[in-house]
Amino acid sequence: xxxxxxxxxxxxxxxxxxxxxxxxxxxxxxxxxxxxxxxxxxxxxxxxxxxxxxxxxxxxxxxxxxxxxxxxxxxxxxxxxxxxxxxxxxxxxxxxxxxxxxxxxxxxxxxxxxxxxxxxxxxxxxxxxxxxxxxxxxxxxxxxxxxxxxxxxxxxxxxxxxxxxxxxxxxxxxxxxxxxxxxxxxxxxxxxxxxxxxxxxxxxxxxxxxxxxxxxxxxxxxxxxxxxxxxxxxxxxxxxxxxxxxxxxxxxxxxxxxxxxxxxxxxxxxxxxxxxxxxxxxxxxxxxxxxxxxxxxxxxxxxxxxxxxxxxxxxxxxxxxxxxxxxxxxxxxxxxxxxxxxxxxxxxxxxxxxxxxxxxxxxxxxxxxxxxxxxxxxxxxxxxxxxxxxxxxxxxxxxxxxxxxxxxxxxxxxxxxxxxxxxxxxxxxxxxxxxxxxxxxxxxxxxxxxxxxxxxxxxxxxxxxxxxxxxxxxxxxxxxxxxxxxxxxxxxxxxxxxxxxxxxxxxxxxxxxxxxxxxxxxxxxxxxxxxxxxxxxxxxxxxxxxxxxxxxxxxxxxxxxxxxxxxxxxxxxxxxxxxxxxxxxxxxxxxxxxxxxxxxxxxxxxxxxxxxx
RNA sequence: GGUCUCGUAGCUCAGCUGGAUAGAGCAGCUGACUUCUAAUCAGCAGGCCGCAGGUUCGAAUCCUGCCGGGAUCACCA
Numbered sequence: 001x002x003x004x005x006x007x008x009x010x011x012x013x014x015x016x017x018x019x020x021x022x023x024x025x026x027x028x029x030x031x032x033x034x035x036x037x038x039x040x041x042x043x044x045x046x047x048x049x050x051x052x053x054x055x056x057x058x059x060x061x062x063x064x065x066x067x068x069x070x071x072x073x074x075x076x077x078x079x080x081x082x083x084x085x086x087x088x089x090x091x092x093x094x095x096x097x098x099x100x101x102x103x104x105x106x107x108x109x110x111x112x113x114x115x116x117x118x119x120x121x122x123x124x125x126x127x128x129x130x131x132x133x134x135x136x137x138x139x140x141x142x143x144x145x146x147x148x149x150x151x152x153x154x155x156x157x158x159x160x161x162x163x164x165x166x167x168x169x170x171x172x173x174x175x176x177x178x179x180x181x182x183x184x185x186x187x188x189x190x191x192x193x194x195x196x197x198x199x200x201x202x203x204x205x206x207x208x209x210x211x212x213x214x215x216x217x218x219x220x221x222x223x224x225x226x227x228x229x230x231x232x233x234x235x236x237x238x239x240x241x242x243x244x245x246x247x248x249x250x251x252x253x254x255x256x257x258x259x260x261x262x263x264x265x266x267x268x269x270x271x272x273x274x275x276x277x278x279x280x281x282x283x284x285x286x287x288x289x290x291x292x293x294x295x296x297x298x299x300x301x302x303x304x305x306x307x308x309x310x311x312x313x314x315x316x317x318x319x320x321x322x323x324x325x326x327x328x329x330x331x332x333x334x335x336x337x338x339x340x341x342x343x344x345x346x347x348x349x350x351x352x353x354x355x356x357x358x359x360x361x362x363x364x365x366x367x368x369x370x371x372x373x374x375x376x377x378x379x380x381x382x383x384x385x386x387x388x389x390x391x392x393x394x395x396x397x398x399x400x401x402x403x404x405x406x407x408x409x410x411x412x413x414x415x416x417x418x419x420x421x422x423x424x425x426x427x428x429x430x431x432x433x434x435x436x437x438x439x440x441x442x443x444x445x446x447x448x449x450x451x452x453x454x455x456x457x458x459x460x461x462x463x464x465x466x467x468x469x470x471x472x473x474x475x476x477x478x479x480x481x482x483x484x485x486x487x488x489x490x491x492x493x494x495x496x497x498x499x500x501x502x503x504x505x506x507x508x509x510x511x512x513x514x515x516x517x518x519x520x521x522x523x524x525x526x527x528x529x530x531x532x533x534x535x536x537x538x539x540x541x542x543x544x545x546x547x548x549x550x551x552x553x554x555x556x557x558x559x560x561x562x563x564x565x566x567x568x569x570x571x572x573x574x575x576x577x578x579x580x581x582x583x584x585x586x587x588x589x590x591x592x593x594x595x596x597x598x599x600x601x602x603x604x605x606x607x608x609x610x611x612x613x
Numbered sequence: 614g615g616u617c618u619c620g621u622a623g624c625u626c627a628g629c630u631g632g633a634u635a636g637a638g639c640a641g642c643u644g645a646c647u648u649c650u651a652a653u654c655a656g657c658a659g660g661c662c663g664c665a666g667g668u669u670c671g672a673a674u675c676c677u678g679c680c681g682g683g684a685u686c687a688c689c690a
Binding site: 029031034036037042044046047049056080081082083123160163164165299324326335336337340342343344345347349350353375376377378379380381383404406407409411414439440443444445446447461469472473474476477478479480482485488489490491492493495496498499500502503506507510511553557560561564567568570571572574575576577612613 | 615616617618619624625626627628632633634637638639645648649650651652653654670671682683684685686687688690
């Protein structure tokens with residue numbers, strides 16, 4: 001039974017003559033009644049006032065009267081200002097609980113539609129850091145969320161496996177590693193390769209400093225500096241030009257990139273070897289974070305794509321060629337600028353590749369809905385990309401969505417690799433698990449947990465704290481990541497919610513009989529019980545809204561509120577020692593449904609539930 | 614400078630498709646374990662919802678302007 005629809009039907013009949021054929025169900029605002037008033041649900045009648053031309057108070061009274069007469073589940077009502085508070089019969093709540101018992105999952109019905117979710121998409125020259133962690137958690141949970149809301153989902157990423165950055169790592173390894181490998185140094189592959197990237201930058205910096213003192217450096221300074229510009233400022237600004245024009249290391253790296261493009265066997269061999277080290281490392285981190293992918297795209301395979309689309313655009317006169325041969329599109333009619341889509345030398349830019357990759361994905365999967373989980377610094381790029389797809393009249397153009405999320409700051413400010421404030425993903429994961437372990441060891445636990453199981457619990461709890469801490473924040477917002485707070489396990493945290501689940505499991509372990517006592521005769525449900533049921537009733541709609549908004553934080557928030565109510569319920573009401581068999585049966589059944597919902601919600605945000613803690 | 618975005622308690626965040634006296638958590642203070650796991654519960658204190666206008670029965674929520682933070686405006690990705 002859907003109470004909203006019941007009330008809507010009732011109103012439609014009551015105001016048959018005034019409503020001019022409009023379905024009043026759509027005008028209903030029904031919400032749980034605030035604690036300070038009597039009632040279970042509150043109907044706001046203001047939206048109906050204008051159409052029906054009756055004063056709010058009178059209207060509320062009229063509707064209340066009618067609902068009480070027509071709907072057996074309405075026990076009573078009261079009117080305060082324009083608010084109609086309805087109290088429902090116990091029967092209604094008990095029926096709701098039975099409905100929950102019958103359904104085996106909170107997943108929404110299948111939508112028979114496929115969606116592709118892209119996330120992570122790292123460069124292969126450095127290990128993953130906190131920024132990637134937000135991306136990965138957000139992408140993976142959005143994928144789960146869409147799945148729960150009825151889509152079939154394909155997880156993907158595009159791995160930036162080529163370019164000058166990886167060449168720097170390769171070159172440094174070639175020159176300075178002396179054949180060392182992740183195995184020989186016992187280092188995780190991505191960190192191993194990242195170290196050589198850092199080493200390259202270090203050697204390059206040294207080289208640059210030496211050069212600045214030499215004749216060539218001095219004359220470059222004199223020739224190019226702005227008026228009154230100090231040497232330090234100038235050379236900071238000049239770094240890229242130095243790399244491109246003067247630097248021996250720079251030219252070696254560029255040469256390597258050229259060789260890579262010419263498919264030089266030796267370079268390609270080294271490239272594959274080092275990238276594979278990185279992938280092995282990434283895979284470990286993904287596994288810990290609970291992320292997996294159905295299909296991978298590599299930039300090395302897509303970076304030449306998009307040229308066909310450029311031709312297509314030129315033919316349609318959407319794109320135009322400038323005198324130097326570069327190709328552009330004018331997006332000023334949709335509030336953007338002119339955008340380059342092909343360089344004058346005929347090579348691709350980022351945009352070219354992305355146009356090609358979308359097309360390829362559509363060809364491969366036939367998906368018209370594709371989500372890009374990419375930080376908000378690329379808002380402009382995706383606006384442009386989507387606008388271009390639209391102009392090219394692609395059938396998937398309207399299904400493209402940029403899941404744009406805010407940067408992660410530290411309490412001290414932005415993460416900066418130069419200042420060494422970047423938080424490494426693997427370190428972070430290890431820390432939260434350690435913290436969970438140390439918390440666990442300080443607790444007085446009344447039950448037996450063997451050491452192996454305890455380790456597994458620590459992992460779930462630690463990661464639960466971390467994931468929840470990141471995912472509870474609205475994706476769009478920039479967030480502050482305080483490492484200290486991220487391992488908190490009290491209050492609005494992952495472990496708090498896990499704990500609610502664990503309490504229920506503990507009860508279920510003690511309730512061995514498992515006999516389904518009929519709770520029909522249970523009467524006078526208390527407020528917490530109704531509150532819990534009312535929240536459970538809202539869950540499907542929350543899943544729907546969260547999926548619609550691509551916002552897993554709504555799921556986190558739901559789980560927290562439900563857990564909070566359950567903790568209060570647990571504290572205030574006896575379950576196993578309930579006053580009657582019916583009460584016990586009802587509460588056990590209710591507890592079971594709460595656990596089911598908590599687990600379902602946490603499954604969406606990628607957090608595992610421990611059975612004990 | 615143009616465009617986009619954010620601004621809610623000391624701190625971190627909810628609430629934003631307009632609805633009753635703006636909610637949590639942390640930090641601070643007070644209380645509750647012989648009890649189904651205290652990673653819990655109850656209470657106190659803490660707010661010109663950035664500022665100023667507008668829209669209306671009603672604005673933290675919508676619109677405009679301003680102030681402040683951030684992002685972006687590459688033949689980089």
